[in-house]
Structures are given as C-alpha cells and as structure tokens.
Amino acid sequence: NVLKLLKDVWQPAKARAEQDAGVLQEMMRAEGVNGDLEKWDWRYYAEKRRAAEFDLDEAQLKSYFQLDQMIxxxxxxxxxxxxxxxxxxxxxxxxxxxxxxxxxxxxxxxxxxxxxxxxxxxxxxxxxxxxxxxxxxxxxxxxxxxxxxxxxxxxxxxxxxxxxxxxxxxxxxxxxxxxxxxxxxxxxxxxxxxxxxxxxxxxxxxxxxxxxxxxxxxxxxxxxxxxMPQDLLEKGLAAATYDMGFQTVEYVSSA
Ligand SMILES: [Zn+2]
Incomplete structure (x- = not known):
C-alpha cells in the first residue's frame, strides 16, 4: 500500500540525505564556518558541491546530445x-x-x-x-x-x-x-x-x-x-542523480 511504499522510500532517502549533510558540513568547516549545517545552508553548499565534484562542462556534454539522436x-x-x-x-x-x-x-x-x-x-x-x-x-x-x-x-x-x-x-x-x-x-x-x-x-x-x-x-x-566517453557518461549520470537524498526526503515528507 501507499503508506508502506512511502516508508520504504523514506529510510534510504533519509540515510542518503544524512550522508550528504556530513559532506556539506565538512565543506563549511573547510571554509572556516564553525556553526552546524542549518536548513538554510543546504542549497548554497549543495550547489557549491555540485560545481566542485562534478566539474561538468555543459558545452562538452552538449555535443553528445543531438536532437535527432535523442528523438x-x-x-x-x-x-x-x-x-x-x-x-x-x-x-x-x-x-x-x-x-x-x-x-x-x-x-x-x-x-x-x-x-x-x-x-x-x-x-x-x-x-x-x-x-x-x-x-x-x-x-x-x-x-x-x-x-x-x-x-x-x-x-x-x-x-x-x-x-x-x-x-x-x-x-x-x-x-x-x-x-x-x-x-x-x-x-x-x-x-x-x-x-x-x-x-x-x-x-x-x-x-x-x-x-x-x-x-x-x-x-x-x-x-x-x-x-560518449565512459568517464563523461558516469559523471553525467552521477550529476543527474545528485542531491536525490534531499529531493526525495522533500517530496516524501510532503506526500
Ligand atoms: Zn509532464
């Protein structure tokens, strides 16, 4: 039933979000911020992490997504x-x-x-x-x-x-x-x-x-x-599922 599904999704999503929170907290420390990671810090540091970790060159990626090929x-x-x-x-x-x-x-x-x-x-x-x-x-x-x-x-x-x-x-x-x-x-x-x-x-x-x-x-x-070269493909897929813990927690809690 629906409640069971939501509960099944909730645990791993929460674990992933907590793991991500740890990474973001580390980033704050590295920047010399001493406080704990707060709600309002999340999106800022998540975007910073996306830029740093995935280092995705949109232009480079684009050459691989031809409209005709995607159709x-x-x-x-x-x-x-x-x-x-x-x-x-x-x-x-x-x-x-x-x-x-x-x-x-x-x-x-x-x-x-x-x-x-x-x-x-x-x-x-x-x-x-x-x-x-x-x-x-x-x-x-x-x-x-x-x-x-x-x-x-x-x-x-x-x-x-x-x-x-x-x-x-x-x-x-x-x-x-x-x-x-x-x-x-x-x-x-x-x-x-x-x-x-x-x-x-x-x-x-x-x-x-x-x-x-x-x-x-x-x-x-x-x-x-x-x-597409394997490393670009992997990077692209990782970037596509980036911050999923947070997003999943967000929509499951609103269900
Ligand atoms: Zn639609």
Whole structure:
C-alpha cells in the first residue's frame, strides 16, 4: 500500500540525505564556518558541491546530445518496450519546423506523432504534449494525433542540454500515454486520468534516458560520431542523480 511504499522510500532517502549533510558540513568547516549545517545552508553548499565534484562542462556534454539522436533514442525505447515503429511522413503542417511520424504496431496504424521542437517568437515557453485528436472507439473509431511542443534552441545540427533531452523524454512519455490509449470513450482517453496519475508515464519515461545502454548507443558526438566517453557518461549520470537524498526526503515528507 501507499503508506508502506512511502516508508520504504523514506529510510534510504533519509540515510542518503544524512550522508550528504556530513559532506556539506565538512565543506563549511573547510571554509572556516564553525556553526552546524542549518536548513538554510543546504542549497548554497549543495550547489557549491555540485560545481566542485562534478566539474561538468555543459558545452562538452552538449555535443553528445543531438536532437535527432535523442528523438531516435525515445523512439527506440518505445519500439523495445511497446513494439511501436515510427516512420517519418511528409505532411503540410502549421509550421515548417514541425515533423510528423506515422506510428505503427505490427503493421497496423496506431497514431500520428508530431514534433514541434524549436523555440520561436510566437510560442509560449516551456514544453507540453497535447492530443489534436484523442483516441476513442465510440461513436466511431479514431486514432490519436499527438503533438510534443518544446522550446529547444535551433541550430545545425541541433544540440540539447541534458535537461532538454530529459524534457524530450518526459513529453514523449505523455505522448505514449495518449498514443497507446485503448478506450471506448474520448472522455477518458489518453491523459484524461486522475491528476495524481497523469505525470507517472512521463516521469517513468524520463529514466530511460539515463540507462547506460541508451546513452552509449544514441549519445554520440555531433562531429565525430563517437560514443560518449565512459568517464563523461558516469559523471553525467552521477550529476543527474545528485542531491536525490534531499529531493526525495522533500517530496516524501510532503506526500
Ligand atoms: Zn509532464
């Protein structure tokens, strides 16, 4: 049950946070601060530690996150998990930046997926997923038409930050939720589910980006095509789960 899950998560998260607290306390001592680590010190020292420990060069990392490769990675995971295939189709869409793919399973049409990934002046900020047409069987069968809208910087080739790539996977998780919908009535189709469930498929899907096999295959250098070096990959993954003890304690205590 829910209470048991929260309790199971609580102990290791708290242990991790306490361990992190020790490290931050040491940093304070090294700076000649004699007091104990207080609540308001946490974020300041956590950021300092992130900079010192991970020493991640965002620009260096970016060369490995090509938009096209990350789209291919999201599609590949969906193929392996759900047997979906994606074939790009040329359609007259509302903007020349938009791309469309026909989504099939066992040869049968499942959905049309549209990606509108680049920032432009007329777009509101952020990233989202909408169904232009939601799946339903009644009064007549209709396949979903789903769109992901993002605000990535346009360049050639388009390169993403790690956060951008995670956003792409997150929104694609929502898109899968829409595309794999299999209900009778449009009213309960796709992401038309209770509030506390709607972010589950998207948040789960984000984690596929962190799977080393996925990064090894798709996070290739924009110029050389080489896979991400092992140490950069490890550093990137460590940075991605950095301060998780604190974050987990924070959201479990608010549940
Ligand atoms: Zn979301």
């Amino acid at each position: 291919a990675a999201a599609f590949d995971c969906a193929n392996r998990l759900f047997g979906l295939s994606f074939e790009e189709v040329k359609l007259p869409l509302y903007h020349s930046d938009c791309r469309a793919w026909e989504v099939r399973r066992d040869g049968a049409h499942v959905a049309l997926f549209i990606g509108d990934y680049f920032a432009r002046g007329s777009k509101r900020s952020g990233a989202w997923c909408s169904a232009m047409r939601a799946q339903a069987k009644f009064p007549k069968a209709q396949a979903p038409i789903v769109i992901n809208v993002c605000n990535f910087a346009k360049s050639d080739p388009a390169l993403l930050s790690y956060d951008d790539a995670r956003t792409l996977f997150h929104e694609f998780g929502h898109a899968l939720h829409q595309m794999l919908s299999n209900v009778t009535y449009e009213m309960i189709s796709g992401t038309a589910v209770p509030r506390d469930f709607v972010e589950l498929p998207s948040q789960l899907y984000e984690h596929w980006l962190d799977v080393p096999e996925v990064l090894a295959k798709f996070a290739t250098h924009a110029e050389t095509g080489a896979a």
